[in-house]
């Protein structure tokens with residue numbers, strides 16, 4: 001499987017280079033909006049070739065774009081209109097940020113003495129860059145793909161898509177199975193093949209989440225332009241915070257397990273069965289994008305470490321006894337956070353039960369695969 005990661009490098013242009021980069025971004029943005037206007041005014045053009053025919057010479061002469069940049073602008077705009085058309089939208093696309101894809105080799109490359117060489121309107125320029133925290137992607141084993149130039153708060157960054165062909169862990173090479181249950185009191189609980197349980201504390205997250213909700217509610221009541229702005233800012237801050245938590249949790253889960261681990265998680269994106277209603281508001285992952293993001297982070301981090309993730313149906317994972325298999329709602333006491341099996345009397349913390357049952361589902365998954373071979 002091809003592993004694709006965005007390597008973010010900070011650029012250090014000098015005074016002149018900075019002006020060249022800004023000028024390039026401005027021209028690309030103006031070119032995008034020009035091509036967008038043409039596409040919109042001429043019956044919603046979604047064909048790259050048609051748009052290129054109509055705008056190429058303007059993009060070159062009026063906007064000063066290099067040949068490659070002009071083509072790229074046409075492809076971005078045609079792509080935007082094609083996806084709008086398939087969504088049934090018929091509006092003018094406005095580009096607030098210049099979306100330009102630099103191709104490796106053609107638009108950017110790295111020199112032998114460790115500089116970044118990148119194309120501008122004038123010519124290619126060479127400038128220093130920093131790879132702090134991104135060193136691993138420059139060890140020669142990764143391929144560089146397209147890159148995006150970002151200008152933010154007076155700083156320049158190049159976001160490079162780096163790729164590597166990575167073998168997927170074979171089912172018959174699994175050496176450890178870890179069940180991971182996501183909750184709220186504990187953000188995650190994991191249980192591995194050696195019988196070891198790990199609790200990832202979640203109470204401070206629950207508190208912070210409640211604070212976000214409270215602020216949001218009060219802002220929603222004040223229906224002014226400023227409250228709407230603040231609401232949007234609050235939403236962005238909450239999203240960044242959740243992304244950060246997902247990074248930390250996925251990193252801790254993967255780095256805490258050996259190579260060859262099968263991580264078993266429940267599919268929280270669907271609706272749970274009626275027999276086992278979990279109050280979604282009590283869960284950190286009540287927002288489906290957050291769980292989807294965590295799953296993706298876990299998947300690529302696992303892949304990078306020679307492990308993998310399997311997603312299973314969460315049915316009965318909190319009611320089944322992991323020792324004897326007896327399933328009954330009364331096994332679990334939510335108030336005391338304890339699980340006591342009505343048949344065999346096995347007792348444990350209720351958050352741990354979910355992880356144990358998921359680990360067991362992982363064992364069953366491997367067994368089924370082995371039998372079907």
Ligand SMILES: [Zn+2]
Pocket residue numbers: 321322323324325326341342343344345346
């Ligand atoms: Zn039991």
